[in-house]
Amino acid sequence: MSVAIxxxxxxxxxxxVAAGCVEGVGPARPGVPHLVQLLDARTAGDHxxxxxxxxxxxxxxxxxxxxxxxxxxxxxxxxxxxxxxDDITPCRSTLSSRILGFARxxxxxYALLDADNLFAAEHAPG
Amino acid sequence: xxxxxxxxxxxxxxxSAGAPVETIAAAAATxxxxxxxxxxxxxxxxxxEVREVVTLEAITPVPGVAQQILxxxxxxxxxxxxxxxxxxxxxxxxxxxxxxxPRLIVxxxxxxxxxxIADETVGVLELPPPVSTGDAGLVRGELxxxxxxxxxxxxxxxxxxxxxxxxxx
Numbered sequence: 001m002s003v004a005i006x007x008x009x010x011x012x013x014x015x016x017v018a019a020g021c022v023e024g025v026g027p028a029r030p031g032v033p034h035l036v037q038l039l040d041a042r043t044a045g046d047h048x049x050x051x052x053x054x055x056x057x058x059x060x061x062x063x064x065x066x067x068x069x070x071x072x073x074x075x076x077x078x079x080x081x082x083x084x085x086d087d088i089t090p091c092r093s094t095l096s097s098r099i100l101g102f103a104r105x106x107x108x109x110y111a112l113l114d115a116d117n118l119f120a121a122e123h124a125p126g
Numbered sequence: 127x128x129x130x131x132x133x134x135x136x137x138x139x140x141x142s143a144g145a146p147v148e149t150i151a152a153a154a155a156t157x158x159x160x161x162x163x164x165x166x167x168x169x170x171x172x173x174x175e176v177r178e179v180v181t182l183e184a185i186t187p188v189p190g191v192a193q194q195i196l197x198x199x200x201x202x203x204x205x206x207x208x209x210x211x212x213x214x215x216x217x218x219x220x221x222x223x224x225x226x227x228p229r230l231i232v233x234x235x236x237x238x239x240x241x242x243i244a245d246e247t248v249g250v251l252e253l254p255p256p257v258s259t260g261d262a263g264l265v266r267g268e269l270x271x272x273x274x275x276x277x278x279x280x281x282x283x284x285x286x287x288x289x290x291x292x293x294x295x
Contacts, residue, residue: 003131003139018136065133088143101140112140115133 002084005103007110008059008074010035014110016103019080021063021115028058034073038118039098065115072118081105156252161276162231162244164212168274173250175281177232178202182243195288199230199241206232206241207288211279214287215264233281240288253278 004019015035057076062069087103098120100112158173178201185197185208196208208230232241256267256278264287266280 001135001139001142003135005131005136018131018133020132020135083139085139085143088140100137101143112136114137 002082004080004082005110005112006061006078006080007105008061008076008078010039010074014108015074015113016083016110017061017063017113017115017118021065023062023064023069025078026060026062028073029060029071032060032071032073034058038072063115063118065119068119070119156254158250159253159278160231161248161251161253161271162229162242163246164242164244167215168271168276169211169244170251170253170269170271170276170278171231171233171281175233175235177234177239179247180230180232182228182230196243201230201232201241204239206230206239208241208243209284209288211242211264211284233285235282235285238285238288240285242284 005016006019006022007014007016009015058073059076059078061072061074061078063072064070083103083105087105088101098114098117100114103110103112159170160173160176160179161168161170163169180201183199185199186205194210194214196210198205198207200206229244229247230241231244231247232239251271253269253271253276256269256276258267264279264283266278269276269278
């Protein structure tokens with residue numbers, strides 16, 4: 001079994017989401033929340049565009065899950081790759097309802113986002 | 127290359143790859159631990175005894191409980207007692223301020239659970255066994271991680287402290 005994912009970065013961390021959840025990718029737009037903010041994942045050096053000198057690498061993802069749409073800003077580069085079971089790093093728990101698990105690709109670790117729970121994050125109070 | 131995949135398919139793939147983490151830990155002679163910072167001091171607890179790490183939302187004070195219990199917090203529908211570890215260990219609260227909102231580390235031992243408030247967490251690390259400091263109590267020992275001395279906590283003792291305090295109140 002293998003699945004296609006879209007991978008990208010948010011600050012210092014790599015993330016990916018099921019490719020089927022991505023309706024489109026566009027340029028950065030004001031007012032679109034960054035994934036770092038959505039995940040409240042800010043750590044030292046972990047801020048939008050942390051790997052880049054400017055915001056040219058910020059893109060807007062349009063996600064669709066179960067008919068709901070969510071726009072979120074992420075940092076590039078963005079690409080679509082296929083992952084298999086062997087790419088998944090086993091772990092007892094990801095410790096976050098927003099992360100399904102972790103995949104190691106090309107030496108980098110990517111957190112596999114649970115798109116369902118991203119929508120919950122977007123609509124959470126506060 | 128398959129076509130675009132759904133969130134459910136990705137979830138299934140991750141679930142199918144879920145080999146027990148103990149196997150890896152045994153081979154490497156290390157233990158998965160969650161490391162975290164309270165003020166200037168670093169601590170770690172066994173990841174097996176951490177139910178989850180969540181963003182601290184609100185603490186509801188509970189009148190009449192022991193001083194080391196800050197109150198309770200609602201975590202996924204459960205009320206979890208919050209232990210003031212800094213006060214219990216006489217840990218100074220100064221240090222690098224939290225960049226994110228404080229984290230709540232929910233510990234579990236048997237059917238009991240309690241939570242600690244951390245300024246910063248660094249997720250699951252594979253760490254060697256701690257060197258005993260000779261002190262019985264909350265701290266099992268210490269180890270070095272990166273540039274930090276990390277005190278490894280005994281979760282069962284922490285939770286016992288909470289349940290004992292609750293029973294006294």
